[in-house]
Amino acid sequence: MAISNKLPEDLDEVDIIIAGGGTAGCIVAARLAAADPSLSILVIEGGTNNYNVPNVIHPALFTQNLLPGSKTAIFYQGNRAKQLANRDPVVPSGGILGGGSSINFMLYTRAQRMDFDSWKMPGWSTKELIPFLKKLETYHGPGTLDTHGTSGPVHISDGGFRCKRSEDDILQATAAMGYPEINDVQDLDSNDGFQRWLRTVSPEGRRQDTAHAYLHPLLQQPDKYPNLHVLVEHKVVRILFSPSSGETEPRAVGVEITPNPDYHATIIASQPKPKTQVIRARKLVVLSCGACGSPPTLERSGIGSAEVLKRAGVPVVVDLPGVGRDYQDHNLNLIPYRTNLKADETCDELVSGRLTHTQALEQGNPTLKWNGCDVASKVRPTEKEVDELGPEFRKKWDKDFKDKPNRPIMLIAFINSYFGDHSTVPLGGYMTTGIYTAYPYSRGHIHITGPNLTDPLDFDVGFFTDEGDVDIKKLVWAYKKQREIMRRTSMYRGEVASGHPRFAADSAAACVEFPVDSPNPLLLESVRSRLENTAIAPIGNGLVNGSGGVKDIPYTPEDDAAIEQYLRETTNTTWHSLGTCKMAPREELGVVDASLSVYGVKGLKIVDLSIPPENVAANTNNSAMVIGERGADIIARELGIAGWGV
Numbered sequence: 077m078a079i080s081n082k083l084p085e086d087l088d089e090v091d092i093i094i095a096g097g098g099t100a101g102c103i104v105a106a107r108l109a110a111a112d113p114s115l116s117i118l119v120i121e122g123g124t125n126n127y128n129v130p131n132v133i134h135p136a137l138f139t140q141n142l143l144p145g146s147k148t149a150i151f152y153q154g155n156r157a158k159q160l161a162n163r164d165p166v167v168p169s170g171g172i173l174g175g176g177s178s179i180n181f182m183l184y185t186r187a188q189r190m191d192f193d194s195w196k197m198p199g200w201s202t203k204e205l206i207p208f209l210k211k212l213e214t215y216h217g218p219g220t221l222d223t224h225g226t227s228g229p230v231h232i233s234d235g236g237f238r239c240k241r242s243e244d245d246i247l248q249a250t251a252a253m254g255y256p257e258i259n260d261v262q263d264l265d266s267n268d269g270f271q272r273w274l275r276t277v278s279p280e281g282r283r284q285d286t287a288h289a290y291l292h293p294l295l296q297q298p299d300k301y302p303n304l305h306v307l308v309e310h311k312v313v314r315i316l317f318s319p320s321s322g323e324t325e326p327r328a329v330g331v332e333i334t335p336n337p338d339y340h341a342t343i344i345a346s347q348p349k350p351k352t353q354v355i356r357a358r359k360l361v362v363l364s365c366g367a368c369g370s371p372p373t374l375e376r377s378g379i380g381s382a383e384v385l386k387r388a389g390v391p392v393v394v395d396l397p398g399v400g401r402d403y404q405d406h407n408l409n410l411i412p413y414r415t416n417l418k419a420d421e422t423c424d425e426l427v428s429g430r431l432t433h434t435q436a437l438e439q440g441n442p443t444l445k446w447n448g449c450d451v452a453s454k455v456r457p458t459e460k461e462v463d464e465l466g467p468e469f470r471k472k473w474d475k476d477f478k479d480k481p482n483r484p485i486m487l488i489a490f491i492n493s494y495f496g497d498h499s500t501v502p503l504g505g506y507m508t509t510g511i512y513t514a515y516p517y518s519r520g521h522i523h524i525t526g527p528n529l530t531d532p533l534d535f536d537v538g539f540f541t542d543e544g545d546v547d548i549k550k551l552v553w554a555y556k557k558q559r560e561i562m563r564r565t566s567m568y569r570g571e572v573a574s575g576h577p578r579f580a581a582d583s584a585a586a587c588v589e590f591p592v593d594s595p596n597p598l599l600l601e602s603v604r605s606r607l608e609n610t611a612i613a614p615i616g617n618g619l620v621n622g623s624g625g626v627k628d629i630p631y632t633p634e635d636d637a638a639i640e641q642y643l644r645e646t647t648n649t650t651w652h653s654l655g656t657c658k659m660a661p662r663e664e665l666g667v668v669d670a671s672l673s674v675y676g677v678k679g680l681k682i683v684d685l686s687i688p689p690e691n692v693a694a695n696t697n698n699s700a701m702v703i704g705e706r707g708a709d710i711i712a713r714e715l716g717i718a719g720w721g722v
């Protein structure tokens with residue numbers, strides 16, 4: 077069958093079912109199939125085949141996946157949140173073969189050394205994971221190869237296009253503020269600096285999603301891998317278990333699936349009830365539906381908190397109260413600026429639709445290879461800034477960060493594009509900064525409310541619910557920091573006011589607009605003062621563009637209140653959902669053990685980003701990939717596949 081949207085009649089039993097063909101799921105399937113082609117493996121993916129889909133393979137088309145009505149994303153609807161100015165947050169997640177790796181922004185960011193160690197599970201320390209971090213990648217970037225790989229399926233590069241002018245401009249500004257340029261922030265140890273960021277994009281400019289990198293090459297060799305099957309456009313409704321007999325735990329024996337109505341509407345409409353089919357698994361079911369998809373699938377199958385299951389009308393197979401708890405994300409704000417960047421120095425032509433994908437291809441437009449993000453960072457506040465953020469912040473800082481220099485508090489990325497509605501802003505070259513929290517304290521949950529796929533979820537994103545409001549204060553700090561960086565660049569021509577806090581008109585923080593065709597006047601002022609007053613010491617290499625000496629905006633308590641209100645109104649998901657089926661001891665609300673086996677049943681593992689018990693200071697795709705690699709390793713060893721090795 078290789079890959080199809082129809083299940084052949086003769087395929088009703090396989091050795092291994094992989095429920096969810098996302099970032100981690102594709103890796104598990106491909107690694108196992110390659111290691112033992114005699115194993116019959118079926119990946120069941122709710123979304124469609126991603127092979128050569130333009131929105132997937134061309135990096136610059138990434139935003140199209142999030143447009144209303146997109147079928148390449150799943151839009152998980154959150155509950156109304158009072159603390160988010162009564163908004164109803166939505167968390168998009170990958171909804172096509174390759175999952176998030178097919179639609180994400182391709183920022184190559186890895187966890188810190190302390191992150192995996194903080195999971196405190198045997199076999200999952202950083203030292204033990206480095207071989208898998210190496211195994212997955214072919215690294216084309218700077219730095220040492222101590223933790224990077226040279227022959228893995230996923231190429232890491234800049235994709236062959238960067239905007240040198242804005243990149244250099246940002247880095248001189250950050251240096252002027254005292255942040256070093258670091259060659260490789262992804263070496264697990266570096267922190268508190270800015271980097272010329274890389275991407276999960278090949279040197280030729282193609283996205284490196286895990287379906288194209290791992291799975292399709294095998295699917296294209298059906299003679300060599302006749303037992304690897306991928307069923308797309310079908311959702312897993314539930315996992316089926318053999319009844320428990322006496323002392324024996326129930327065993328996962330298969331799954332119930334149904335066609336995804338997004339693709340099979342006519343078939344479904346002609347039937348009184350959605351069609352379901354059962355496929356049996358002889359050896360193992362691997363759940364890999366992601367941090368928002370795996371808990372509901374477990375709960376529909378009868379695994380979860382007995383209270384949640386009872387409310388939803390699902391018979392309990394195992395009472396496992398950790399399922400769907402402790403939802404985490406990184407909290408993101410996208411903050412737009414006016415600049416003097418030209419059309420070929422931003423992604424805006426493609427993002428706005430002024431240039432179509434076909435035209436760009438015909439022109440050989442190099443921006444197609446670009447995700448627009450050339451500079452990003454992991455950063456920490458100074459001790460003085462910590463004091464300014466108040467006693468609650470100081471308390472948490474002293475406990476969790478002060479003596480842990482490996483831990484950043486925020487990530488800041490610069491993207492050459494405007495992400496709002498382009499009809500609302502004048503034609504121009506825009507820059508957007510993305511600020512997102514490394515380790516939020518807030519937690520949410522995601523649960524079912526009924527037994528069916530169509531029943532709404534009870535999904536509380538939990539943002540800004542932490543004690544002492546420390547999470548929002550991190551973003552207040554980052555808002556101010558990124559604005560100072562932008563003000564020190566020579567491309568800066570003011571703010572896009574609609575994307576900033578509503579400061580009073582007479583506040584020093586009020587947004588400004590400068591003419592595009594004359595220089596950034598703040599810089600001129602600093603150059604003047606520098607020339608006139610030699611007593612001002614150069615800060616960093618701030619003299620490069622004469623940017624040192626720009627005075628910070630003095631924020632009043634009213635300004636701070638405006639920033640907080642703005643954050644409540646605009647902070648969103650960073651699409652980094654995680655931690656909803658924790659790998660932890662069962663008595664600590666764990667759902668899986670260190671071998672990723674679900675407690676209380678046999679033959680069921682979870683391999684996706686629902687398993688991290690603690691967060692990672694990174695965009696999460698790399699961590700999902702390493703979980704996929706480690707998951708495949710665990711399964712291969714348990715199956716006793718001959719010749720298996722990392």
Ligand SMILES: Cc1cc2nc3c(=O)[nH]c(=O)nc-3n(C[C@H](O)[C@H](O)[C@H](O)COP(=O)(O)OP(=O)(O)OC[C@H]3O[C@@H](n4cnc5c(N)ncnc54)[C@H](O)[C@@H]3O)c2cc1C
Nearest residue numbers: 096098099100122175176180181182183312366685695697
């Ligand atoms: C818009 C966006 C931007 C991002 N940007 C970045 C970035 O720049 N850098 C970075 O490192 N990370 C980024 N991420 C995060 C990263 O992509 C995810 O953390 C990662 O993909 C999670 O991997 P996973 O395997 O846990 O789940 P996923 O990749 O989400 O895979 C889950 C799969 O299961 C399928 N599925 C769900 N429910 C069912 C069901 N019932 N039946 C069958 N199939 C089902 C889904 O369709 C999906 O394919 C981004 C994510 C998104 C969505």
